[in-house]
Amino acid sequence: MMRRLPPREGEWIDRDVSFSFLFEGEPVQAYGGDTITSALAASGRRTLARSFKYHRPRGILSLANHDANVLLETDTATNLRADVTAPEPGAHYRAVNTFGGLRHDAGRVLSWFAPVLPSGFYYKAFYRPRFLFPWWEKLIRHAAGLGQVKFDSIAPRLPRRHAFCDLLVVGAGASGLAAARAAADAGAAVVLVDEQAHPGGSLNHLRAADDSDGAWRRECLAALAGADNVTLVSGSYAAAFYADHCVPLVGAEGITLVHARAVVLACGCYEQPAVFRNNDLPGVMQAGAAARLLRLYAVAPCTAGVLLAGTPGAYAGALDLLGQGLALSAIVDIGSGAAAAERERARAAGVQVFEHAVPLEALARGGELAGLRISAGSGRLHSTIDCDGLLMAVGQAPAAGLLVQAGGRLAWNEALGQHVPSALPPGVHAAGSLNGMQAFDARIADGAAAAAAALADCGIAAAACAAPPRAAGPLSHAHPVYPHARGKAFVDFDEDLTIDDLRTAVREGFDSAELMKRYSTIGMGPSQGKHANVNGLRILAELTGQEIGAVGATTPRPFVHPVPLAALAGRRLRRVWRTPLDAWHRAHGGVMHEAGAWQRPRCYGPGDHAAAVAREHAAVREQVGLIDVSTLGKIEVFGVDAEALLEYAYPCSSARLVDGMTRYVFMTDGGGTLIDDGVCARIAADHFYLTTTSSQAQHVLRLLELYAAELALDVALVERTFALGAINLAGPRSRAVLAALSDIDLSATAFPYLAWREGRVAGVDARVMRVGFVGELGYEIHVPAGRTAVVWTALMAAGREHGIAPFGVDTQRLLRLEKGHVIVGHDTDGTTTPFEAGLGRAVAKSKPRHVGRHALAVLRERTRRTLAGFLTRDARAAEIADCLLVIEADRIAGRVTSVGASPSLGAVIGLVMIDQELARPGRRVDIRLADGTLVAAEIAPTPFYDPDNARQALDEAGAATTTVPGVELAEVAEVAESPVLGAYPQPAFSHVVQAGVRLARRAGAQPEASSWLLDLAHLPAHVVVGSGAGAWLDAQGVERPEAVQSACVQGGDGLVVRSHLDEYLLVAGSTGAPADKAVRTAPGRHGEVLVMTAERAHFALLGPAWETILAELCAAPLGGAAPAWRAVRLAHCEVGLWRVAGAVPHWRVLASAADARYLFDVLAACLDEQGGALAGGEELAALSGA
Amino acid sequence: MKYADFPLLGRRPFTEFSISGVLEPEPAELGEWTAARWVFERTSVPRERVEWWYHGASRLWFRVRRDTGSDTILGIEPARGEKRT
Amino acid sequence: MSVRLLKYAFIEDYAEPRWFNTPATLGESYDVVIIGAGGHGLACAHYLAHDHGITKVAVLDRSYLGGGNTGRNTTIIRSNYLTPEGVAFYDASLALFRDLSDALDTNIFYSERGHYTLAHNEATLRTARWRAEVNKHYGIDSEVVDAEAVARAVPGIDLACGGNHAVEGALYHAPGAVARHDAVAWGYARQASRAGVEIHQHTEVTDILVESGRVTGVVTPRGTVRAGAVLSAVAGHTPSVLAMVGLNSPIEIFPLQACVTEPVKPWLDTIIVSGSLHLYVSQSARGEMVMGASLDPAELHSRRSSFEFVSGLADGMLDLFPGMAGLKVNRQWAGMADMTPDFAPVMGTTPVAGFYLDAGWGTWGFKATPISGKTMAATIANGRDDPLIRAFNLSRFDDFSLVGEKGAASIGH
Incomplete structure (x- = not known):
C-alpha cells in the first residue's frame, strides 16, 4: 500500500475491509470500495495494460470509464x-491482448513497424x-481483438424490469441533485440515476476549499433519501x-427500463486530454483522475507531479489537491487564461509556474513517464521537468450522447470552447456542465430551472425559476494539440491513433467528420x-481550414x-x-416434438419410428385409431352477418351449406396465395363453427376480426382454440367404439359423411364431425379442454376390444398422403395459389x-404448375425426400412436396409441384436424389387409396345405437383437471380437489412466506356471447360494465368483463355461488352461454413480491384502483389481469389452457427468487385476508 | 420501447400490437385500378397515414394515424364503431 | 509488406493522392447522372467507364460517400438463393467479388468463411434441402449438413439452444464470405474518379426533369444538370425518387438494425444465420461480433435504434452461443431496407425513357454490389435490360410474374 494516504472526509474506501487479489500473477492489496485500478495505483503500479495496435504501455487516463486503457480479463x-469494476478477493486479473504477459509483451514489436x-x-x-491474403488475415485477426470469450463460464x-415515472434525472452531480430535489418537493415521481458507486458527481472529487459544496451535497442527499417519491439508483x-x-x-443486477414523461439530462462532461508526443505514457493522466485518486481512494497519484494548465479553473483545482496530499512541483501554463493572482497563489504554495508554455514531448524511463520537455516564456526556452505524474487540465466535452440520441442537437460555443445544446425535443432538458454551466450556484440554479420546465411538460406545477446564464470565460483550451516531427502524439488512446494518422486520412480524401472516422477508426x-x-474535430478543422462548428460531428449511438x-x-x-392430453402422451410413450409453439407426438413407442408408424397405420386402416388434434384453430362465428363474413373471407362459397353439414374451406391473401384451410360447420343461419390449421389459428382469427371491422358487420367471433380439445377417431371400427359411449344416432341417414352432430360422448357435451382426412370412417370429437382426457381414456377403454391404438402426426401425414390430401404450408409455399393446389374448381x-x-x-389464367401425385417402385425410391427436384431435359421442372412408403399401395407415393404439361397420369418423371442420380417415377391420379370414398359408406346392418354388451357408458369422472396439470397426475404436484377440479399445488411443505401463487381453476367462469348477451345478463340481474374492455366487481372477488362488443366474461367470486345454472340457454336472438370452468388457467398472485415480478413480465403500466382489468401480454402470453381490493396485494391472472403449465412454471420460478411460496386454492380466503 | 394511450385499453406498449399498414377492404369493382396495382402498389414515403393495429390480448383492431417519418402517433380510434344494424 | 506501405516509411511526409475527387463546381451536363454514391452507384460508374468507355458521369449523394446502406449492412456475401434467376445473379456477383481487391487496387478484406443457415425445425430443414438442390443444379457449392457437422465447425454453439427449438441441421454454403463494406465503396470511388467520373457529396437531387416521357436532367441546390440518362441507386429513398418521375412500385421501407460487441480474440470463423430465430452473427477482422436480426415490425423512414431489437437479438443469440453472455454490445445502428413482395430486387429500364432503377435491395443489397453495378452499366450503355436482370424488371408486377424467392418464406441474410 505504498501510495495510500491517510483517511479523508468523503473517501469511498472502507479501511476495515482489507483483502488481496492477483494482477499479472503478483498479489495486490485492496480495501472495500476500491476499484481494481485504484488498488493497483495504491500499490504504486503505473503500467496496467498494453495499447490495442502498438502494444505501448498504458495506465490511468480518466479513471472514470471515459477511456478503455485498462481492460483486464480473468479465467x-x-x-x-x-x-x-470492484476487485474480487483472490481473483487473477491480467491485461487483455498481451503476448507473454504485461511486462514482456512480445506485441510491442509492432510499434517498430x-x-x-x-x-x-x-x-x-x-x-x-x-x-x-488468408495467411495475412489470420495474422491480423490474431493481433486484433482484446479479451477472449470465456465459453466454459x-x-x-x-x-429486466419496467419502471414508470414523471421525471428521470440522469446524473446525480450538483445540477442533477438540484433538479431531483426541486421535482421531489413538487410531489413528482422522480428517478435519479448515477453511474458512479455514490451520488454527487464531480462534487465528490472536485471540491471548493470551504467545503460549502460538500455541505450542500450531504444535506441534499439526506433530503432525497427521506422523500418516498424519489428513487435514487447508484452504480x-x-x-x-x-x-x-x-x-x-x-x-450489476440487471436493466431497469425507465419510461419517463420528462427527462433532465445532467450528465456532466468528459475531461479531455492534451495531444503531444508520448502523451500516452503511464503517469500522464487527466487532472480529474488525480482528484478521484486523492479524494475518493486516498491514493497519491505521483511523487513528483506537474500540472498542464489550459483552463482558468486549473489553478484552483491544483491547489485543492495540494491540500489532499498531491506532490505537485510545477504548473505548465499553456494559455489557461487564469488571473495573475492565481499564479501568485501557486507560487506562494511552493509550486514553480512556467508561463506561455508549450509541451514538446513526455520523456520515458522504463516505458513510464519520467519527465516533460517544454518550451516556455517569450524566449521559447526549452527545459525538462523531471516528474512521474503529468496531470492534464486542458478542458472538457459535454457527455451529450443521450441528448443527441433523444433528437437534441449541439452547436459549437466559441466563447466556452465547447459544444452546448442548441435544440432539445419535447420533454427533454439539459442542465449543469453539459449545458455550459461552471460555477457551483449556476449549476444548482440550472438544475432547478430544468426540473421546473420538465415538470411543466408533465403538467405538474413547480416553482418556476429562471435559468442562469452560461459561464462567460472559456471552459476548454482552444487547441491543446501539439504535433511533433517524430509523431506519437495520441488523439484516440483506444485505437492508437496519432495526429499523423488523421492527417493521412484527410489528405487522402476522407475529409469530413464521418469519412475521417470510418477510414481512421477514430x-x-x-x-x-x-x-x-x-480533439479529432479540432485537427480536422485545422487541416481543412474550417471553423469547428462547420465541421459537423459523428452521430453518437447507443450505448453510452x-x-x-x-x-x-x-x-x-x-x-x-x-x-389437454399432453401429460397422457408423455406417460404412454408419445415421441413429442415441437410443432410451432405446440408440443405434439410424432408417434408412440416402443420400437423405432418406422415400426411405430407402420403399427399405427395398420390400426387405423384395419381397426380403429385416435389422434389428438386439439392444436387445430377453432373459431365460433355468431351474428346475422356471420355468413356474409365467411363469404367475404373465403374464396370458396359456403352459401349452399345447410344446417347440420360441414364443408372443406381454404383461405387466400389479397394476392391469391393460399394461407390456410380447414372445415366450416353450419350450426345455424347465424352461427358457424370454423377450424383452421394449427400454425395459422391466430392469423385467421386476426383476419376475420379485421374483415368484420372493415365491413362493419354484425358478427361476434369467439376463439375456442385453447378452450376445446379435439380427438379424431378413425378406422372401420370407429363407429362401434363411439356407439358404446355416445347417445348420438350414428346411422348412415342420421349422421351422413361431412355432417356434424352434438350430443354426449362419455358423458361429456361434444360436437362431433364426420371428416375423412385420413381416408377412413372417422369422427372428430370436440369437447371442453378440461374434460378431453376423460373422453380420450373412455374411448381407449371402449376400443380395447376393437384393437384401438393412439396414432401420431407422422402416421397421420402418411394416411392423408395416401388420400392425396394437400397440407397448406407443407405442400404449398409462400407463392402457391389454389389453382396450383388442385383447389381451382372451388374458387367461386x-x-x-x-x-x-x-x-x-388474373392467376386463374396464368397457372403453369400444379400439385400432382406420383408413384414409384424403383429400388432407390426410399431415398426420395421432400424438396428433391424433378429434372426434365436437364431443367428443373418440379419439386417433391410430400413422399412416403405407402403400406396400402406397396409403393412409394408422394405429391410433386410440377410444370402442368408433365402432370398427365402415367407420365414418367425423373426425381434427382441428393447424390445426383435420377429415380424414375410415374404421375398417378389422386387419391391413391379409396378414390371414391367407399370407406365412408356405412353398412346399414351395423345399426348405430346398439350398445356393445359389457361396456357401460362410462360415467363422467367427477373430477376435472386444472389446465396446469393437463390430463395426468404429475409427481411434481400434490393434488387438492376443490369444487370438482383437481388443482396444481407443489408437492412437499412450502416455506414460510409473505407472497403466494394459487391455482384457482375451480372457480366457475362463463362467456356469454351474441348481440342479445347484454339483454340476457340484465334479465339475470347481473350488473355489467358499459365500455368494451372495462369490468365491474361481482360478489367479492368475482368479475364481469365486457371483453368485446357482444361478449361478456363472467368469473364467479370465490365466495359467490357457482353460476352453472345458466348452462346453454339461448339469450335473445343470437347468443350462447359457453361454460368456461376449468377451460382456462386462473391464478391468484398474493403478496408484495408480485409488483416487482409483474414489472418484469409485463411491459404495460399496471396502476389504477381495483379491479383495473387489463388484457395484456404477460411473459409472452395474452392474459386477463386484474386486482382484487383488500389488505394484501392481490392480483388475478386468466390465461389460456394451453399456456397454463408454462405460465405457472414462470410465475412459480419468479416467486421462488423472491422467497414466496405456492398454496392450494382452498387457502385463498385465509391468505388474502378477504 | 414506445407507448401510446389507447381508447378502451389505456397506456400500452406498441409491442402488444401487430401493426399492419394501410388496409382497405377488397372492393367488388376496381374501377381504373388493375388487379396488379391493387395487390402490389405501395406509397412508402414519409407521410401521415391511417394504419390498422391488432391487439392480440383483447382481439381488438384499432385505426391508428401515424407519421411514418417521425414515428409519432397522431390519433387512435377503435376499429369496431357502432354495428351496421 | 507492399511497396505502397514502404513509401510511408521512407518518403518524407508522404500521403497517397486523394481516393476520390470532389470538384468545386457541378457541371452543366453529363451523359449519365447517378443518384446515390453508395456501393451500387459507384460500381455502376466504375463499369460505365471501364466496360463501356462512358466517363462523362456524375455521381450525386445527399450526404457523405458510402453513408447509406452500404455503410450500415453486416457485409454477408452468398449465392445460395432459391430461384434460378437469384442463383445466377448472385453467383456472378460472387465471382466479381473474388477478384475485386485486384480490380480496385484496394484490399476489401474478402474473407471466405463458409455460411451456415441453421434449421431449428423440420420446416426450415426442408427449405434448406430445397435451396441446396436448386443450388447444386446451378453448380453452386451448397449442401445440407447435419447438426454434428455444425458443432464441429462452430465452437461454442449450443445445438440444444437452451432446450427449445434445437438445431437439427443447416444449409452449408462454403463460398459464403464477408468483406469490409467501406473498402468496396471507396475502392469503386477511387477507380471511377481516376477514370474521370465526378463524385459530388452533399448534393441532394430535389427533382428529376422529364419531358414527353424522357428524362432530361436533375435539379440540385447547386444547380440543374442536363443528363442523357439518370440512374436511381438510393435504396431506402427509392419511393421518394420514383415520385419525382411519377412512377409507383411495391417497395416498402422498413428499418433493419444491427449491432457490434467489443472486439474479442478470433473464435468464430464462419457466418451463422438462424432462419427460425431470425438472427445472424459473424466476427469482423477487428474482432467485433457483428450481429443482426429481422426487420422492424412497421414501416418507418428513420435510422433510429430500438431497445426491442437489441434485447430480442440478445435473447435469441444466447440460446445459440451461451458463452457470449459476458460480451458487451458496444454500438447499434440501423439502415433502411427497401423490401419487395418477392424478396427480389427491382432493376433496369422503366416506363420513363432514360430513367433506370437499381432498387428493392431489402436485406440482400451488399452481396449484389459488383454485379448490380456491372449489369446496370450494361443496361444504361445499351439502353435495354442486361439478360441477367431481365427477370427483376419493375414490369414483372403488372402480370403477377413474381420471382419465387419468397417461396422459402423466411428472409435470408
Whole structure:
C-alpha cells in the first residue's frame, strides 16, 4: 500500500475491509470500495495494460470509464473495465491482448513497424498475391481483438424490469441533485440515476476549499433519501435514449427500463486530454483522475507531479489537491487564461509556474513517464521537468450522447470552447456542465430551472425559476494539440491513433467528420471517442481550414457504455403450448416434438419410428385409431352477418351449406396465395363453427376480426382454440367404439359423411364431425379442454376390444398422403395459389366480392404448375425426400412436396409441384436424389387409396345405437383437471380437489412466506356471447360494465368483463355461488352461454413480491384502483389481469389452457427468487385476508 | 420501447400490437385500378397515414394515424364503431 | 509488406493522392447522372467507364460517400438463393467479388468463411434441402449438413439452444464470405474518379426533369444538370425518387438494425444465420461480433435504434452461443431496407425513357454490389435490360410474374 494516504472526509474506501487479489500473477492489496485500478495505483503500479495496435504501455487516463486503457480479463470474464469494476478477493486479473504477459509483451514489436502501418494501412496491402491474403488475415485477426470469450463460464442472464415515472434525472452531480430535489418537493415521481458507486458527481472529487459544496451535497442527499417519491439508483448507467423517453438503466443486477414523461439530462462532461508526443505514457493522466485518486481512494497519484494548465479553473483545482496530499512541483501554463493572482497563489504554495508554455514531448524511463520537455516564456526556452505524474487540465466535452440520441442537437460555443445544446425535443432538458454551466450556484440554479420546465411538460406545477446564464470565460483550451516531427502524439488512446494518422486520412480524401472516422477508426473503439472526438474535430478543422462548428460531428449511438448481452437478454422465457392430453402422451410413450409453439407426438413407442408408424397405420386402416388434434384453430362465428363474413373471407362459397353439414374451406391473401384451410360447420343461419390449421389459428382469427371491422358487420367471433380439445377417431371400427359411449344416432341417414352432430360422448357435451382426412370412417370429437382426457381414456377403454391404438402426426401425414390430401404450408409455399393446389374448381367465380378475387381472376389464367401425385417402385425410391427436384431435359421442372412408403399401395407415393404439361397420369418423371442420380417415377391420379370414398359408406346392418354388451357408458369422472396439470397426475404436484377440479399445488411443505401463487381453476367462469348477451345478463340481474374492455366487481372477488362488443366474461367470486345454472340457454336472438370452468388457467398472485415480478413480465403500466382489468401480454402470453381490493396485494391472472403449465412454471420460478411460496386454492380466503 | 394511450385499453406498449399498414377492404369493382396495382402498389414515403393495429390480448383492431417519418402517433380510434344494424 | 506501405516509411511526409475527387463546381451536363454514391452507384460508374468507355458521369449523394446502406449492412456475401434467376445473379456477383481487391487496387478484406443457415425445425430443414438442390443444379457449392457437422465447425454453439427449438441441421454454403463494406465503396470511388467520373457529396437531387416521357436532367441546390440518362441507386429513398418521375412500385421501407460487441480474440470463423430465430452473427477482422436480426415490425423512414431489437437479438443469440453472455454490445445502428413482395430486387429500364432503377435491395443489397453495378452499366450503355436482370424488371408486377424467392418464406441474410 505504498501510495495510500491517510483517511479523508468523503473517501469511498472502507479501511476495515482489507483483502488481496492477483494482477499479472503478483498479489495486490485492496480495501472495500476500491476499484481494481485504484488498488493497483495504491500499490504504486503505473503500467496496467498494453495499447490495442502498438502494444505501448498504458495506465490511468480518466479513471472514470471515459477511456478503455485498462481492460483486464480473468479465467471467467473478459474486457473488464478496471476503472469502475470492484476487485474480487483472490481473483487473477491480467491485461487483455498481451503476448507473454504485461511486462514482456512480445506485441510491442509492432510499434517498430509503426512507420509502415499508417491509418488505413490494411486497405493498401496484403491483397497481392491473392493466395497469401488468408495467411495475412489470420495474422491480423490474431493481433486484433482484446479479451477472449470465456465459453466454459456462462454469465447468468439478469432480469429486466419496467419502471414508470414523471421525471428521470440522469446524473446525480450538483445540477442533477438540484433538479431531483426541486421535482421531489413538487410531489413528482422522480428517478435519479448515477453511474458512479455514490451520488454527487464531480462534487465528490472536485471540491471548493470551504467545503460549502460538500455541505450542500450531504444535506441534499439526506433530503432525497427521506422523500418516498424519489428513487435514487447508484452504480447504474443510462445506456441509451430511445424513442418516447425510454432509457435503460444498466446495473450489476440487471436493466431497469425507465419510461419517463420528462427527462433532465445532467450528465456532466468528459475531461479531455492534451495531444503531444508520448502523451500516452503511464503517469500522464487527466487532472480529474488525480482528484478521484486523492479524494475518493486516498491514493497519491505521483511523487513528483506537474500540472498542464489550459483552463482558468486549473489553478484552483491544483491547489485543492495540494491540500489532499498531491506532490505537485510545477504548473505548465499553456494559455489557461487564469488571473495573475492565481499564479501568485501557486507560487506562494511552493509550486514553480512556467508561463506561455508549450509541451514538446513526455520523456520515458522504463516505458513510464519520467519527465516533460517544454518550451516556455517569450524566449521559447526549452527545459525538462523531471516528474512521474503529468496531470492534464486542458478542458472538457459535454457527455451529450443521450441528448443527441433523444433528437437534441449541439452547436459549437466559441466563447466556452465547447459544444452546448442548441435544440432539445419535447420533454427533454439539459442542465449543469453539459449545458455550459461552471460555477457551483449556476449549476444548482440550472438544475432547478430544468426540473421546473420538465415538470411543466408533465403538467405538474413547480416553482418556476429562471435559468442562469452560461459561464462567460472559456471552459476548454482552444487547441491543446501539439504535433511533433517524430509523431506519437495520441488523439484516440483506444485505437492508437496519432495526429499523423488523421492527417493521412484527410489528405487522402476522407475529409469530413464521418469519412475521417470510418477510414481512421477514430471514435470506433470501446470508449466510442469520449476522450478523442473533440480533439479529432479540432485537427480536422485545422487541416481543412474550417471553423469547428462547420465541421459537423459523428452521430453518437447507443450505448453510452457497452452493455452485456446477459443483461440485454433478460430472463429466458420460451412459451410452450400443451394440449389437454399432453401429460397422457408423455406417460404412454408419445415421441413429442415441437410443432410451432405446440408440443405434439410424432408417434408412440416402443420400437423405432418406422415400426411405430407402420403399427399405427395398420390400426387405423384395419381397426380403429385416435389422434389428438386439439392444436387445430377453432373459431365460433355468431351474428346475422356471420355468413356474409365467411363469404367475404373465403374464396370458396359456403352459401349452399345447410344446417347440420360441414364443408372443406381454404383461405387466400389479397394476392391469391393460399394461407390456410380447414372445415366450416353450419350450426345455424347465424352461427358457424370454423377450424383452421394449427400454425395459422391466430392469423385467421386476426383476419376475420379485421374483415368484420372493415365491413362493419354484425358478427361476434369467439376463439375456442385453447378452450376445446379435439380427438379424431378413425378406422372401420370407429363407429362401434363411439356407439358404446355416445347417445348420438350414428346411422348412415342420421349422421351422413361431412355432417356434424352434438350430443354426449362419455358423458361429456361434444360436437362431433364426420371428416375423412385420413381416408377412413372417422369422427372428430370436440369437447371442453378440461374434460378431453376423460373422453380420450373412455374411448381407449371402449376400443380395447376393437384393437384401438393412439396414432401420431407422422402416421397421420402418411394416411392423408395416401388420400392425396394437400397440407397448406407443407405442400404449398409462400407463392402457391389454389389453382396450383388442385383447389381451382372451388374458387367461386360467381361471388361478387371476396378477398383475393381480383388477383385470383388474373392467376386463374396464368397457372403453369400444379400439385400432382406420383408413384414409384424403383429400388432407390426410399431415398426420395421432400424438396428433391424433378429434372426434365436437364431443367428443373418440379419439386417433391410430400413422399412416403405407402403400406396400402406397396409403393412409394408422394405429391410433386410440377410444370402442368408433365402432370398427365402415367407420365414418367425423373426425381434427382441428393447424390445426383435420377429415380424414375410415374404421375398417378389422386387419391391413391379409396378414390371414391367407399370407406365412408356405412353398412346399414351395423345399426348405430346398439350398445356393445359389457361396456357401460362410462360415467363422467367427477373430477376435472386444472389446465396446469393437463390430463395426468404429475409427481411434481400434490393434488387438492376443490369444487370438482383437481388443482396444481407443489408437492412437499412450502416455506414460510409473505407472497403466494394459487391455482384457482375451480372457480366457475362463463362467456356469454351474441348481440342479445347484454339483454340476457340484465334479465339475470347481473350488473355489467358499459365500455368494451372495462369490468365491474361481482360478489367479492368475482368479475364481469365486457371483453368485446357482444361478449361478456363472467368469473364467479370465490365466495359467490357457482353460476352453472345458466348452462346453454339461448339469450335473445343470437347468443350462447359457453361454460368456461376449468377451460382456462386462473391464478391468484398474493403478496408484495408480485409488483416487482409483474414489472418484469409485463411491459404495460399496471396502476389504477381495483379491479383495473387489463388484457395484456404477460411473459409472452395474452392474459386477463386484474386486482382484487383488500389488505394484501392481490392480483388475478386468466390465461389460456394451453399456456397454463408454462405460465405457472414462470410465475412459480419468479416467486421462488423472491422467497414466496405456492398454496392450494382452498387457502385463498385465509391468505388474502378477504 | 414506445407507448401510446389507447381508447378502451389505456397506456400500452406498441409491442402488444401487430401493426399492419394501410388496409382497405377488397372492393367488388376496381374501377381504373388493375388487379396488379391493387395487390402490389405501395406509397412508402414519409407521410401521415391511417394504419390498422391488432391487439392480440383483447382481439381488438384499432385505426391508428401515424407519421411514418417521425414515428409519432397522431390519433387512435377503435376499429369496431357502432354495428351496421 | 507492399511497396505502397514502404513509401510511408521512407518518403518524407508522404500521403497517397486523394481516393476520390470532389470538384468545386457541378457541371452543366453529363451523359449519365447517378443518384446515390453508395456501393451500387459507384460500381455502376466504375463499369460505365471501364466496360463501356462512358466517363462523362456524375455521381450525386445527399450526404457523405458510402453513408447509406452500404455503410450500415453486416457485409454477408452468398449465392445460395432459391430461384434460378437469384442463383445466377448472385453467383456472378460472387465471382466479381473474388477478384475485386485486384480490380480496385484496394484490399476489401474478402474473407471466405463458409455460411451456415441453421434449421431449428423440420420446416426450415426442408427449405434448406430445397435451396441446396436448386443450388447444386446451378453448380453452386451448397449442401445440407447435419447438426454434428455444425458443432464441429462452430465452437461454442449450443445445438440444444437452451432446450427449445434445437438445431437439427443447416444449409452449408462454403463460398459464403464477408468483406469490409467501406473498402468496396471507396475502392469503386477511387477507380471511377481516376477514370474521370465526378463524385459530388452533399448534393441532394430535389427533382428529376422529364419531358414527353424522357428524362432530361436533375435539379440540385447547386444547380440543374442536363443528363442523357439518370440512374436511381438510393435504396431506402427509392419511393421518394420514383415520385419525382411519377412512377409507383411495391417497395416498402422498413428499418433493419444491427449491432457490434467489443472486439474479442478470433473464435468464430464462419457466418451463422438462424432462419427460425431470425438472427445472424459473424466476427469482423477487428474482432467485433457483428450481429443482426429481422426487420422492424412497421414501416418507418428513420435510422433510429430500438431497445426491442437489441434485447430480442440478445435473447435469441444466447440460446445459440451461451458463452457470449459476458460480451458487451458496444454500438447499434440501423439502415433502411427497401423490401419487395418477392424478396427480389427491382432493376433496369422503366416506363420513363432514360430513367433506370437499381432498387428493392431489402436485406440482400451488399452481396449484389459488383454485379448490380456491372449489369446496370450494361443496361444504361445499351439502353435495354442486361439478360441477367431481365427477370427483376419493375414490369414483372403488372402480370403477377413474381420471382419465387419468397417461396422459402423466411428472409435470408
